[in-house]
Amino acid sequence: MSYAVHSREGRAALPRGRVRRTGEGEEVAATGPPTLRQRRLGTELRKLRERAGLSSTAGAAHIGVQQARMSMMEAGRHGVSDERVRTLAIAYSCDDGDLVQALAAMTGRRGRGxxxxxxxxxxxxxxxxxxxxxxxxxxxxxxxxxxxxxxxxLEHARAAFRQSVPALRPYEIEHRVSxxxxxxxxxxxxxxxxxxxxxxxxxxxxxxxxxxxxxxxxxxxxxxxxxxxxxxxxxxxxxxxxxxxxxxxxxxxxxxxxxxxxxxxxxxxxxxxxxxxxxxxxxxxxxxxxxxxxxxxxxxxxxxxxxxxx
Structure with a gap:
């Protein structure tokens, strides 16, 4: 099933939370709110930078991007590739190989759930x-x-949602149950x-x-x-x-x-x-x-x- 929608110009727009790469392979910001995983990845990258004693401006300079892009990456609002994660880990002197590998893995498998x-x-x-x-x-x-x-x-969940305050409408209960x-x-x-x-x-x-x-x-x-x-x-x-x-x-x-x-x-x-x-x-x-x-x-x-x- 395809979840892409189309813009007024007729081009396929990205599903929510996805990252587009240009012809040069550069990552660009995605539309829509970041997912839980994207926010967590950004948070962990910020922790690594702060542990290294670097400002966001200094961290951005280490990898050759603008400070605004670094802020967006750390907020989960800009795509981060696994290569970028490894580059940042080196810039931040992080020698925890297991952590770096886990963070790199968080950049993948981000289709729609x-x-x-x-x-x-x-x-x-x-x-x-x-x-x-x-x-x-x-x-x-x-x-x-x-x-x-x-x-x-299913029936216990339905009974529990019927007790919600304020009361849920029948279709809202069924959405929550399913x-x-x-x-x-x-x-x-x-x-x-x-x-x-x-x-x-x-x-x-x-x-x-x-x-x-x-x-x-x-x-x-x-x-x-x-x-x-x-x-x-x-x-x-x-x-x-x-x-x-x-x-x-x-x-x-x-x-x-x-x-x-x-x-x-x-x-x-x-x-x-x-x-x-x-x-x-x-x-x-x-x-x-x-x-x-x-x-x-x-x-x-x-x-x-x-x-x-x-």
């Missing part, structure tokens, strides 16, 4: 959750009062993403309408936890020293630890964090949550017992 079909239908930060998950080499989730979206049934179900494909890919969900008992006892939806959801959790790449860990109410968090935490491992990302799902939207202090903080929170949880087999037994009571 399936989630781009939802950009006109859903809030931008919600659409970016799919890209965040697709790029992860491993996902760890911690929730207290909500059901993890990647192991949620988007959530499509996100789950990463767990069943040829190389399925390793996934750990740490779920507090409170989330498992939340009742939704119509009757039977919650029981089916609990049975679904048991079934999902039997996949080799999926762990569902339950934290019982009577567990002490639980580091409660009022918002769901998602931790995505990158190709190298420096490229890990944290997603916080809050009422005002999704926040993506990549500062080392934040990564360390949420690694510690999730580690403490997991230390409070039951083992996978005991978690399955716990969920099975709850399902029988419904």
């Amino acid at each position: 399936w989630w781009d079909e939802y950009r006109e239908l859903l809030p931008p930060s919600l659409v970016e959750v799919a890209e965040f998950e697709a790029d992860a080499t491993e996902l760890r989730i911690g929730v207290v009062a909500t059901m993890p979206g990647l192991v949620q049934t 988007f959530r179900i499509k996100r789950q494909a990463i767990l069943f890919a040829e190389r399925p993403t390793p996934y750990t969900a740490i779920v507090h008992e409170a989330a498992l006892r939340m009742r939704v309408r119509p009757p039977g939806v919650m029981r089916d959801q609990l049975l679904h959790l048991i079934e999902m936890s039997e996949h080799r790449n999926i762990r569902i860990l339950v934290v019982p109410f009577d567990q002490v020293d639980f580091p409660a968090s009022g918002q769901p935490i998602s931790y995505a491992s990158g190709l190298v630890p420096q490229l890990d990302t944290v997603l916080l799902d809050s009422d005002h939207g999704c926040d993506f964090l990549d500062a080392e202090a934040q990564l360390h903080r949420y690694r510690s929170v999730l580690a403490r949550m997991e230390a409070c949880a039951l083992a996978p087999s005991k978690s399955r037994d716990f969920i099975r017992h709850l399902a029988k009571d419904l």
